[in-house]
Amino acid sequence: MLPKLPRETLLDLCRRMFVIRHFEESLVPLHDKGVFGGHYHLYIGQEATGVPALSCLGGDDYLFTTHRNHGHLLARGADPKKLCAEILGRVDGYNKGKGGSFHTVVPSLGFLHTSAVVAGIIPLATGTAYAAKALKNGRITVCLFGDGALEEGAAPEALNLASLWKLPVLFLCENNGKYGAGRATSAAQSSTMAAFPLTDLPKAYKVPAQQIDGLDSGTVHATISQAVEKIRRGEGPQFVEAQTVRWPGSETNWPSVAQRTDSSLAWDVSGVPEKVREWYRSCDPLLIFIRELVDAKQATKEEIADIERKVKAEIADAVEFAVASPYPKPEEAAKEYFA
Amino acid sequence: MVTKRENPTELVPLLRTMWLIRAFEEKVSALYAMREIRGLLHLGIGQEAVAVGTCSLLRTDDYVFGGHRSHGHAIAKGADINRLMAEIAGRATGYCAGKGGSMHIVALDAGFVTATGVVGGTIPLALGAAFAAKEKSKGQVAVVFFGDGAGQAGAFHESLNIASLWRLPVIFVCENNGYAEFTPLSSHTLIERLARHAQTYKIPSNTVDGNDLLEVREAMTKAVQHARTGKGPAFVECLTHRLRGHYEGDPAKYRELSELAEWKEKDPIARFTRELKHRKVVADKDIAAIESEARKLTEQAAQFALASPWPAPGEVASQVTA
Amino acid sequence: MREIAYYEAKFEALNEIMAADPTVHLINGTFLSLSPHRHVYQELANKYRDRVMSPPISELGFCGLATGAAMAGLRPIVDISTGSFIFEGWPQVANEAANAFSMSGGQTRVPVVFHLFHGLRGGGAAQHSASPQAMLWNNPGLEIVLPSSPRDVKGLLKTAVASDNPTIFVDHVQLLDVKGDVPENDSPIPFGLAHVKRKGSDVTVIATSYMVQRCLQVAERLASERISAEVVDPRTLVPFDMATLMTSVEKTGRVVIVDETHQSCGVAAEIAARIVESGFDKLKAPLRRVSTLDVPVSYSPPLEDYIGPREDRIIEAIRAVLR
Numbered sequence: 001m002l003p004k005l006p007r008e009t010l011l012d013l014c015r016r017m018f019v020i021r022h023f024e025e026s027l028v029p030l031h032d033k034g035v036f037g038g039h040y041h042l043y044i045g046q047e048a049t050g051v052p053a054l055s056c057l058g059g060d061d062y063l064f065t066t067h068r069n070h071g072h073l074l075a076r077g078a079d080p081k082k083l084c085a086e087i088l089g090r091v092d093g094y095n096k097g098k099g100g101s102f103h104t105v106v107p108s109l110g111f112l113h114t115s116a117v118v119a120g121i122i123p124l125a126t127g128t129a130y131a132a133k134a135l136k137n138g139r140i141t142v143c144l145f146g147d148g149a150l151e152e153g154a155a156p157e158a159l160n161l162a163s164l165w166k167l168p169v170l171f172l173c174e175n176n177g178k179y180g181a182g183r184a185t186s187a188a189q190s191s192t193m194a195a196f197p198l199t200d201l202p203k204a205y206k207v208p209a210q211q212i213d214g215l216d217s218g219t220v221h222a223t224i225s226q227a228v229e230k231i232r233r234g235e236g237p238q239f240v241e242a243q244t245v246r247w248p249g250s251e252t253n254w255p256s257v258a259q260r261t262d263s264s265l266a267w268d269v270s271g272v273p274e275k276v277r278e279w280y281r282s283c284d285p286l287l288i289f290i291r292e293l294v295d296a297k298q299a300t301k302e303e304i305a306d307i308e309r310k311v312k313a314e315i316a317d318a319v320e321f322a323v324a325s326p327y328p329k330p331e332e333a334a335k336e337y338f339a
Numbered sequence: 340m341v342t343k344r345e346n347p348t349e350l351v352p353l354l355r356t357m358w359l360i361r362a363f364e365e366k367v368s369a370l371y372a373m374r375e376i377r378g379l380l381h382l383g384i385g386q387e388a389v390a391v392g393t394c395s396l397l398r399t400d401d402y403v404f405g406g407h408r409s410h411g412h413a414i415a416k417g418a419d420i421n422r423l424m425a426e427i428a429g430r431a432t433g434y435c436a437g438k439g440g441s442m443h444i445v446a447l448d449a450g451f452v453t454a455t456g457v458v459g460g461t462i463p464l465a466l467g468a469a470f471a472a473k474e475k476s477k478g479q480v481a482v483v484f485f486g487d488g489a490g491q492a493g494a495f496h497e498s499l500n501i502a503s504l505w506r507l508p509v510i511f512v513c514e515n516n517g518y519a520e521f522t523p524l525s526s527h528t529l530i531e532r533l534a535r536h537a538q539t540y541k542i543p544s545n546t547v548d549g550n551d552l553l554e555v556r557e558a559m560t561k562a563v564q565h566a567r568t569g570k571g572p573a574f575v576e577c578l579t580h581r582l583r584g585h586y587e588g589d590p591a592k593y594r595e596l597s598e599l600a601e602w603k604e605k606d607p608i609a610r611f612t613r614e615l616k617h618r619k620v621v622a623d624k625d626i627a628a629i630e631s632e633a634r635k636l637t638e639q640a641a642q643f644a645l646a647s648p649w650p651a652p653g654e655v656a657s658q659v660t661a
Numbered sequence: 662m663r664e665i666a667y668y669e670a671k672f673e674a675l676n677e678i679m680a681a682d683p684t685v686h687l688i689n690g691t692f693l694s695l696s697p698h699r700h701v702y703q704e705l706a707n708k709y710r711d712r713v714m715s716p717p718i719s720e721l722g723f724c725g726l727a728t729g730a731a732m733a734g735l736r737p738i739v740d741i742s743t744g745s746f747i748f749e750g751w752p753q754v755a756n757e758a759a760n761a762f763s764m765s766g767g768q769t770r771v772p773v774v775f776h777l778f779h780g781l782r783g784g785g786a787a788q789h790s791a792s793p794q795a796m797l798w799n800n801p802g803l804e805i806v807l808p809s810s811p812r813d814v815k816g817l818l819k820t821a822v823a824s825d826n827p828t829i830f831v832d833h834v835q836l837l838d839v840k841g842d843v844p845e846n847d848s849p850i851p852f853g854l855a856h857v858k859r860k861g862s863d864v865t866v867i868a869t870s871y872m873v874q875r876c877l878q879v880a881e882r883l884a885s886e887r888i889s890a891e892v893v894d895p896r897t898l899v900p901f902d903m904a905t906l907m908t909s910v911e912k913t914g915r916v917v918i919v920d921e922t923h924q925s926c927g928v929a930a931e932i933a934a935r936i937v938e939s940g941f942d943k944l945k946a947p948l949r950r951v952s953t954l955d956v957p958v959s960y961s962p963p964l965e966d967y968i969g970p971r972e973d974r975i976i977e978a979i980r981a982v983l984r
Binding site for chain 1: 684686711712714716717719721722723724725726727728729730731732733734735737752753756757760761762763764765766767768769770771772801802804824825826
């Protein structure tokens with residue numbers, strides 16, 4: 001189901017989803033060729049959660065994200081050039097190469113700090129919410145994390161604080177494994193999380209919580225806009241678990257692209273390698289969104305292909321810019337660690 | 340209430356142990372006031388039914404873990420009160436040779452593994468003992484005592500999750516005395532019953548009147564049985580009250596006097612005594628004898644402790660690593 | 662000059678800070694540990710109900726909350742209280758707050774203060790007696806402050822709150838009743854400015870926190886034996902004032918460093934290394950450290966008394982460097 005939004009807005013959401021997809025697919029060969037090192041995590045497969053969800057926020061709201069942050073930054077309008085340069089550790093990156101894929105921050109977009117510790121940001125998000133409440137500036141905080149983060153003690157501590165002090169914060173848990181980070185076993189839904197459903201955790205703290213289909217952009221948009229409204233009304237924290245299906249390229253230790261995305265796949269996956277074909281046929285949120293746009297006559301296939309073409313060119317430019325950007329001077333490492 | 344399952348003659352020793360804990364802690368308090376004992380001291384006067392109700396169902400080879408308020412748990416598990424008193428007094432004859440003190444009791448001979456000065460600090464440790472017990476397959480269980488304040492600590496949640504996932508034979512005993520350090524539980528969390536968290540992690544739980552020894556025993560019997568027979572962890576929340584401040588010297592101005600008076604009414608020893616008298620298991624003279632015996636034993640423990648030598652200063656460098 | 666107690670100076674500072682800056686919030690604790698003076702905190706709590714918060718026992722949660730609030734325009738002061746409890750909130754202090762500014766390429770400022778009481782307190786045993794400042798000094802991105810007098814606690818606390826960096830404010834319960842001169846309307850004390858607490862010519866005694874008070878007493882005693890000890894207090898470890906220290910070292914050529922962290926990789930070890938690196942040739946005798954022994958803190962009074970930088974150990978060290 002498409003979000004109930006004007007056509008122009010829907011096409012903008014479509015464009016942002018393409019930006020995330022093509023940006024991240026372009027990173028993989030760069031890493032494979034050694035253009036950048038280090039571990040990195042991709043957002044592919046979760047575009048229908050992040051893009052509509054973040055479109056519900058105001059310009060000066062706060063966001064916290066984790067090691068899987070590229071999608072959130074791009075959904076919020078980050079410049080692919082500066083993001084790519086940061087991931088490549090270049091001086092033109094958002095953090096001058098000091099943060100990298102794990103830690104890109106863009107304060108002008110509300111991202112103040114990005115932590116690579118799975119639950120690291122959850123207490124921090126209660127902090128910006130606490131500050132906004134104290135300063136009465138009307139800002140809310142969105143805390144974006146994966147299902148694994150709930151296994152760390154920081155999560156329940158922060159949920160309790162948010163509930164106790166009625167903080168204006170939205171906890172958006174993107175569950176890309178459906179049953180927690182662990183394997184399903186005969187005894188439990190997950191080998192790493194006993195709580196099931198995950199929404200039981202926030203509910204114990206009297207934080208209203210719901211579970212939604214994170215592949216369905218319309219549900220995401222409707223749920224998040226309602227939750228945001230409640231938070232703005234002063235009702236305290238809200239929790240949403242959006243379930244997605246893990247992109248096959250993220251199942252391996254290092255991301256791999258078995259199939260470059262093209263909008264034509266929305267209608268024909270026969271050319272997709274068989275081992276990943278099912279995902280592209282039924283679980284790819286971007287392709288689902290495109291089909292819905294066309295089925296609802298909000299866009300023609302040609303219009304979509306045109307959007308995609310422009311995005312691909314933009315991403316190619318971004319990669320070129322980042323690769324050409326110099327590394328920071330080594331001695332910069334010893335500078336600017338105090339304000 | 341005395342349930343049919345309870346054999347009356349088995350109940351008298353429980354009263355004895357409760358009195359022993361009470362007399363012991365009152366003696367500790369007196370020694371502290373006389374400055375014979377220094378340091379941070381947390382007493383559990385008024386919470387004896389939880390310690391006794393739980394430990395009376397355990398085997399010596401079951402593992403018990405305490406917190407900062409654990410003199411009673413150690414005594415109930417069978418720790419020697421002379422060595423316990425000596426430890427609290429910081430003497431060489433103490434359980435930890437004076438190195439641990441009130442918050443860090445270890446009485447391995449009685450299966451009291453360790454206590455902690457960190458709220459909730461032993462909860463993950465109890466998982467470990469349960470994990471080991473499971474490996475050894477001798478039907479041992481681990482029991483960890485903690486207060487309601489620990490419920491807001493992340494380690495508590497991580498432990499419930501792992502215990503549930505791995506079906507560890509551990510019994511979580513939450514002594515919900517309504518105050519986390521100096522503030523009422525309501526200023527720490529919107530959750531009134533900590534057993535709610537056990538539900539989240541699919542652990543069977545029960546909330547009982549922690550000042551009713553027999554109610555504690557009944558819930559604990561089921562919990563211990565559950566853990567011992569390999570069915571995994573159990574959680575028992577005991578609603579109780581400490582009759583002293585958070586630590587000795589705490590004026591506890593945050594509590595209403597009427598609240599304290601109400602809880603004194605519910606004193607677990609007085610209640611259990613009334614019950615035993617009602618059942619004609621004991622007479623007044625027996626009760627007086629039990630109390631005076633407890634006082635005599637703790638007096639002897641105090642004498643033993645205070646007559647014991649201080650540890651030699653050079654001992655600090657010993658036993659740093661095994 | 663006006664003489665007041667350390668705890669009074671500390672509360673004067675907190676009061677003035679709270680009155681001057683509505684973005685300062687106090688989170689957790691009483692800033693006085695279990696001292697009998699706790700009631701003065703209550704006055705503050707009553708006066709600023711919305712800005713004095715009593716959180717659950719969730720150090721991870723509230724250390725992170727304060728850090729996040731600092732990112733978003735507040736200047737929170739967190740009371741970790743017993744220094745050992747910082748280990749419960751360590752991930753947020755050491756891995757989030759300390760790294761945020763650098764990781765963001767200098768964009769995100771974290772003006773948070775983590776206040777704690779370190780050291781031997783009398784019966785704290787191994788889990789209530791930590792001095793975590795040496796570990797924290799090994800974790801770049803944190804400013805570290807250790808006041809030793811009423812005037813310093815007031816002036817340094819103001820600077821800590823004004824700083825745009827995460828700051829560890831290391832206090833000591835044994836200082837709370839120390840009396841000293843604190844002028845009315847005193848200025849904040851800048852970080853990175855060591856202070857010569859007592860002038861002397863024979864030996865430089867570098868001391869931190871409560872050890873400054875102990876060393877001043879020792880210096881007084883030794884004066885009767887015509888040993889002139891200069892007592893220098895770095896006051897902040899990060900930033901660190903090497904110049905003032907070296908001026909004294911060049912004058913006396915003899916150095917004893919007295920500090921309550923454990924000896925190995927401790928505060929005294931780092932200061933010793935810096936002195937040797939920049940002025941080995943100025944030393945007339947090998948320098949000496951007096952630190953807490955490398956053992957967990959024992960409970961029993963004679964054991965606890967034995968392991969710290971005792972007066973007799975300090976005197977012995979001074980005599981040794983004068984030999």
